[in-house]
Amino acid sequence: xxxxxxxxxxxxxxxxxxxxFLDFFGTGRTLLQMTFDRFKKIIPVENIFIVTNEDxxxxxxxxxxxxxxxxxxxxxxxRNTAPCIAYASYHINALNPNANIVVAxxxxxxxxxxxxxxIINGALNFVADNEVLLTLGIRPSRPETGYxxxxxxxEKVNGMTKVKVFTEKPNLELAKLFYESGExxxxxxxxxxxxxxxxxxxxxxxxxxxxxxxxxxSAFGTDNEKAFIDENFPxxxxxxxxxxxxxxxxxVCVQSADLxxxxxxxxxxxxxISDKDEHANASLGAKSLFFDSSENIVAVPKDKLVVIEGLDxxxxxxxxxxxxxxxxxxxxxxxxxxxxxxLNFGDKxx
Numbered sequence: 001x002x003x004x005x006x007x008x009x010x011x012x013x014x015x016x017x018x019x020x021f022l023d024f025f026g027t028g029r030t031l032l033q034m035t036f037d038r039f040k041k042i043i044p045v046e047n048i049f050i051v052t053n054e055d056x057x058x059x060x061x062x063x064x065x066x067x068x069x070x071x072x073x074x075x076x077x078x079r080n081t082a083p084c085i086a087y088a089s090y091h092i093n094a095l096n097p098n099a100n101i102v103v104a105x106x107x108x109x110x111x112x113x114x115x116x117x118x119i120i121n122g123a124l125n126f127v128a129d130n131e132v133l134l135t136l137g138i139r140p141s142r143p144e145t146g147y148x149x150x151x152x153x154x155e156k157v158n159g160m161t162k163v164k165v166f167t168e169k170p171n172l173e174l175a176k177l178f179y180e181s182g183e184x185x186x187x188x189x190x191x192x193x194x195x196x197x198x199x200x201x202x203x204x205x206x207x208x209x210x211x212x213x214x215x216x217x218s219a220f221g222t223d224n225e226k227a228f229i230d231e232n233f234p235x236x237x238x239x240x241x242x243x244x245x246x247x248x249x250x251x252v253c254v255q256s257a258d259l260x261x262x263x264x265x266x267x268x269x270x271x272x273i274s275d276k277d278e279h280a281n282a283s284l285g286a287k288s289l290f291f292d293s294s295e296n297i298v299a300v301p302k303d304k305l306v307v308i309e310g311l312d313x314x315x316x317x318x319x320x321x322x323x324x325x326x327x328x329x330x331x332x333x334x335x336x337x338x339x340x341x342x343l344n345f346g347d348k349x350x
Contacts, residue, residue, distance in 0.1 A: 001084055002032055002060065002106035003053040003075055007338050008146060008266050008331070011322035012299065015350050020107040021059055024264065026285075031107040031264065032063050038110060040066075042120050043102070049073055049091065050106070051084050076230045082244040083236035085191075086202055086209050087229060093195045094221030100124045101198065103191040103241075109273065111260025119257050123192040130158055133201060133246065134192045137185030137254040138261050143175035145332050146266050148187035148242045150254050151178075163252040168242045172332070185254060187242065188261055197251075205245045209236045267315045267331050271297040281308075297328070322349050 002020050006013030013019035020032040029037065032050075039048055045066055052060050054074040061072065073087055085103055092099050102120055110116045119136070127134055137150050146169060153164035166187070170178065178184040203210045212235055216228040237244075246252055262269045274282035279294040286300040291309040298306050300318040308316065315331060317324045326334065342350050 001081060001103065002050050003056065003078060003084065004105075004107075005078075006107065006265065007335050009264070009270075010334055010338050011317060011319045011324050011349070014319075015347070017059070018056075018107075019264065021056070021063065024270070030063060031109075032060070035104065035106045035108065036064055036066075038113060038116065039102070039104070041113075042117055046071070049088055051075065051088050053078060074226065074229075075233060077234050078238075079233065079236050080238045081241040082202075082206060082239045083209060083233060085198070085241050086206070086213060086236070087233065089195055089198050089202070090213050090217070090220045091225065093199060094217075097195065099195045100128050101191075101193055101195055103193075105189045105263065107264055108189070109260075109262040109264050112258065115257070116259050119255065119259070120192070123255060126158070126160060127193050127197065130160070131197050131200075131251060132157055132160065132193065133197060133249055133252045134160065135163075135246065135252065135254050136188040136190045136192075136257045136259075138188050138257065138259070140179050140184065140186050141272065142268070143172065143179040144186065144266075144268070145169055145172050145175050146269075147263070148189075148246075149175070149178045149184045150187050151184050152254060152256075157251075157253050160253040160255060163246075163254050166242065166247045166252060168240065168247065185256060187246075188257070188259075189263060191241070201245050201249055201251075205248050206237070206239070212236055267297055267299075267317070267326075267334075268328055270299075271315075271328065295328070 004018060005015050006019035009019050021030050023030050049071050050060055051073045054076055057072060057074055073091055092101060123134055148169060149167045150163055151165040153162045155162040212232045219225050219228040262273050264270060271282050274284060276282045279290060281290045281293060282297045284299040285302045286298060286304050286306050288298050288306045293308050293311045295313045296308060296311050298316045300306055313328045315324060315326045315328055338350060
């Protein structure tokens with residue numbers, strides 16, 4: 001899934017070039033390319049599909065020249081993760097109605113690559129034999145409002161832990177309760193299932209999507225697919241797979257995974273994995289001096305010198321035309337900042 005704009009990572013992530021197309025770590029590979037590199041060790045390249053907004057077609061083709069154009073599925077507009085996953089599932093079903101599928105965001109960091117490969121291979125084998133919607137769960141390191149949470153049960157399905165409660169992004173108070181209870185995992189946003197299993201779930205829980213896409217079954221996998229999607233996709237509800245299916249389905253399981261995972265969706269998540277000085281300040285891409293300051297993250301162009309005095313727990317992020325200064329604990333408000341910037345100044349800074 002590679003169609004989002006990553007607004008929680010503004011001002012680095014912008015509509016013209018969202019975070020999946022950025023090289024955060026100076027490795028010469030963007031997050032999308034790193035995700036592709038990770039999966040081509042597990043899945044044949046010809047079986048990898050990218051779902052993205054049609055505005056990012058050329059960027060995606062440039063980033064992943066190994067893929068053919070028919071492996072890049074173009075959404076005419078953003079409609080959240082459920083329609084995105086439905087589109088890909090119908091497309092894959094037309095090519096192989098017995099396919100086992102891994103769904104993954106394009107902008108996550110995985111540090112433990114060998115463990116990831118082992119877990120995904122095992123998960124693919126599991127869903128081939130079990131009609132289960134499987135998600136990977138991560139042990140929380142903080143109360144985070146940007147992730148879905150999974151409460152595990154004691155019940156098992158052929159050795160795999162069944163989900164007790166699946167809750168989409170909570171408010172901060174609820175996130176603190178989840179974190180302190182020790183009973184919840186973060187939903188990593190990575191899912192594994194058989195194509196029949198997920199299509200059955202869509203028909204049961206999101207018929208407003210399947211009623212649209214079923215009318216063009218013969219179009220999928222043909223030259224007529226794009227025209228059909230352009231006509232019908234905009235009528236699909238704007239809904240996440242978490243809220244639309246995972247919270248409602250009875251056949252959801254979770255596998256706890258220690259992957260060195262971060263979704264890099266927030267400044268807080270980037271701060272957590274960054275090197276820090278003796279006062280827990282993190283500085284990315286710039287020369288920085290801190291005085292009487294602690295637990296800050298500074299991200300500015302590499303030719304800038306930043307001098308900070310008397311700040312504790314702040315985000316200081318600058319691009320060519322935007323400077324953001326925000327308390328880390330208030331970073332959930334960044335989406336609102338982006339909305340207000342657009343309202344007051346138009347699209348220039350978005």
